[in-house]
Amino acid sequence: MRKTPWLLLLLPLVLSSCIVVVDLPVSNFRFDSNWQRTTDGAYVFCTNQDSYIRYSFSGPSPDRIRTITEIYRGEISGRELPVLRPKSDLNYSGGRYTFVGKLTFGDTGIPQSLQPFSIVVVPTLPPPVTTNPPRAAINGATEVTVEVVNTAGITYRGTYTYITYANCP
Amino acid sequence: MLRPLLLLLLAFALSSCILLVEEDEPRRPVQPVQPVTPVTPVQPSIVTPGPGTFTYRCSGGTLVVNYLDSNNLRLFYDGAFQNLSLVRRSPTLLFSGGAGGAYTWEWTGSRGTLTVRGQVVLSNCAL
Numbered sequence: 105m106r107k108t109p110w111l112l113l114l115l116p117l118v119l120s121s122c123i124v125v126v127d128l129p130v131s132n133f134r135f136d137s138n139w140q141r142t143t144d145g146a147y148v149f150c151t152n153q154d155s156y157i158r159y160s161f162s163g164p165s166p167d168r169i170r171t172i173t174e175i176y177r178g179e180i181s182g183r184e185l186p187v188l189r190p191k192s193d194l195n196y197s198g199g200r201y202t203f204v205g206k207l208t209f210g211d212t213g214i215p216q217s218l219q220p221f222s223i224v225v226v227p228t229l230p231p232p233v234t235t236n237p238p239r240a241a242i243n244g245a246t247e248v249t250v251e252v253v254n255t256a257g258i259t260y261r262g263t264y265t266y267i268t269y270a271n272c273p
Numbered sequence: 274m275l276r277p278l279l280l281l282l283l284a285f286a287l288s289s290c291i292l293l294v295e296e297d298e299p300r301r302p303v304q305p306v307q308p309v310t311p312v313t314p315v316q317p318s319i320v321t322p323g324p325g326t327f328t329y330r331c332s333g334g335t336l337v338v339n340y341l342d343s344n345n346l347r348l349f350y351d352g353a354f355q356n357l358s359l360v361r362r363s364p365t366l367l368f369s370g371g372a373g374g375a376y377t378w379e380w381t382g383s384r385g386t387l388t389v390r391g392q393v394v395l396s397n398c399a400l
Contacts, residue, residue: 150334151334151335152332152333152334178328178337180337180349181328181337182326183328209328209330209335210328210329238333238389238393238394238395241350241351241352241394242350242351243335243336243337243349243350244349268334270331270334270335270336271333271334271394272334
């Protein structure tokens with residue numbers, strides 16, 4: 105009986121020294137590119153044409169994000185390329201981050217050069233059947249994983265596998 | 274009268290005369306000569322990059338080729354792995370096979386060409 109007032113008195117004191125920080129989770133990863141397959145709408149890469157990757161995700165303000173890493177894995181070659189992406193390369197607007205980059209293919213890696221403009225999706229795959237030029241053909245697949253680590257050390261991931269094509273029109 | 278004149282002429286003639294005396298060089302013994310087989314010029318052999326997996330950049334896109342050994346490779350095209358075997362070593366390396374035997378991969382030593390059913394689909398391939 106006599107302890108209760110003391111406890112009630114102590115409780116506000118303890119709570120007043122406690123700061124609870126709740127980070128917004130990183131979520132809702134989305135991936136696309138400037139090439140889209142007409143048969144199923146899948147976003148693909150064309151290895152003979154300019155190909156752009158675009159990904160976005162919802163997350164807290166940049167000061168709550170520690171690192172962003174892209175991991176490109178060639179499913180046929182077995183090569184893996186991690187790219188540490190500076191936060192400044194992403195556009196942050198309305199609680200959403202967006203990155204657009206131009207891809208290069210081959211053994212020298214898939215480095216991205218930032219192209220901060222919106223991409224135009226070209227829904228022309230597969231192309232109309234013609235006799236002269238070689239038809240577009242699947243020549244591989246690139247799995248892209250985006251890893252976001254917040255300042256609390258929690259890692260969030262989003263993954264998409266892009267089928268790659270040769271001889272895009 | 275004539276004698277002093279002759280002596281004078283003799284002295285003049287001898288002063289413009291250079292006497293060259295050649296000595297015989299010592300003769301070296303002649304070595305016996307072996308018959309030599311004519312050498313046939315050898316074409317430099319084309320080396321396959323491998324074994325291992327390589328990604329070529331070509332006109333038309335990229336191509337992943339996995340050299341299994343000096344006679345066999347596996348490449349990925351038309352959404353599937355195609356297994357090809359060496360059919361020719363000269364003047365270029367030529368591999369053939371894949372689904373229906375429709376695929377050929379020709380390697381010059383620096384450039385490659387992929388042909389499918391007789392149509393060049395990837396050319397000027399380089400590492």
